[in-house]
Structure formats: structure tokens, C-alpha cells
Amino acid sequence: ADYHQILRTSVKDTSSSTSKQVSGHTGVIPRGHKRKLPDVREDDDDKDGDLASQSSKESNEDGSSSEADEMAAALEAELNDFIFFRGM
Amino acid sequence: SPSGKSTPQPASGKSTPSSSDVQLTEEAVRRYLIRKPMTTKDLLKKFQTKRTGLSSEQTVNVLAQILKKLNPERKNINDKMHFYLTE
Numbered sequence: 001a002d003y004h005q006i007l008r009t010s011v012k013d014t015s016s017s018t019s020k021q022v023s024g025h026t027g028v029i030p031r032g033h034k035r036k037l038p039d040v041r042e043d044d045d046d047k048d049g050d051l052a053s054q055s056s057k058e059s060n061e062d063g064s065s066s067e068a069d070e071m072a073a074a075l076e077a078e079l080n081d082f083i084f085f086r087g088m
Numbered sequence: 089s090p091s092g093k094s095t096p097q098p099a100s101g102k103s104t105p106s107s108s109d110v111q112l113t114e115e116a117v118r119r120y121l122i123r124k125p126m127t128t129k130d131l132l133k134k135f136q137t138k139r140t141g142l143s144s145e146q147t148v149n150v151l152a153q154i155l156k157k158l159n160p161e162r163k164n165i166n167d168k169m170h171f172y173l174t175e
């Protein structure tokens with residue numbers, strides 16, 4: 001009789017634990033909310049106050065500022081006649 | 089389906105430098121200059137080569153053409169020539 005009881009309880013145990021596992025599993029589905037918080041800045045890029053942020057962004061990249069200098073100089077040279085023309 | 093021809097663009101692709109990111113057009117320059125006075129350098133910053141896909145030479149040339157056409161007002165701010173437009 002003892003053996004039977006042991007057998008039964010052990011069987012019960014396993015069955016109950018498996019059923020628990022299953023219900024536990026289905027209960028803990030990770031929800032995908034709260035995902036996109038820090039992503040809104042991209043739109044701001046083109047708005048008014050962006051000059052400061054842009055130049056600070058740029059200072060992180062070496063060499064690009066000197067290239068910008070060269071381009072600005074070239075552009076101003078290109079515009080020089082035009083600028084003087086207007087002045088007259 | 090046209091899997092071979094269309095450019096594959098991941099929806100979340102932030103790092104992909106697409107040529108349509110920024111376009112160096114008269115309209116774009118006008119918009120900036122109406123908003124506030126800008127130096128040539130400021131404008132060049134707005135139309136960085138890596139954002140437009142143009143070469144620096146192209147950028148300078150096109151921007152020069154556009155500025156000549158727009159014929160913006162000029163004024164010195166902090167000893168620097170700024171261009172601006174009024175509507």
C-alpha cells in the first residue's frame with residue numbers, strides 16, 4: 001500500500017508540475033511595449049536650432065571641418081565676382 | 089516580384105546613406121536663407137557631401153549657381169558675410 005501511495009504521489013507530482021510549467025510559460029510572454037523612446041531627434045535635425053548641434057556633431061569628425069573650410073573658400077571665390085558686381 | 093531591381097532599404101536603416109537624404113536644390117537653399125542669415129560655410133554644412141551624395145566640387149559649383157540665381161541679400165554679422173532672403 002505504501003508503494004502505491006508513493007507511486008501515485010510521484011505521478012501526481014510530475015503531472016502537476018508539468019501543468020504548472022505550461023501555464024507558467026503561457027503567462028510570461030514578453031510584451032513588446034516600451035521600445036521606441038529615444039528616436040524622436042531625427043526629425044529635429046532640420047529645424048531651426050540645429051546649427052549648434054550640427055557643428056558639435058561635426059567636431060567629432062576629424063578632417064571634415066578643414067574640408068568644409070576649403071569648400072567654403074572655393075565657394076566664396078566662386079561668388080566673388082557676383083558679390084562685387086552687386087556692390088556696384 | 090522585383091527583388092533584383094529595387095534598392096533594398098531596411099525600414100529602420102539609419103546608417104544607409106541614401107541620396108535622397110538631403111538635396112541641394114534652389115528651393116532648399118531658399119528655405120534656409122529665408123529662415124535666417126547664413127554664411128557660405130553654414131550652407132555647406134547643410135549640404136554636406138555625405139548627405140547629398142555629391143562631390144565637394146559639385147557641391148561648390150551647384151551652390152554657387154544657386155546663390156547667383158537667388159541673388160540673396162548680404163550682411164556682415166561678426167565680420168562674416170551672411171546671405172539671407174526675404175519673402
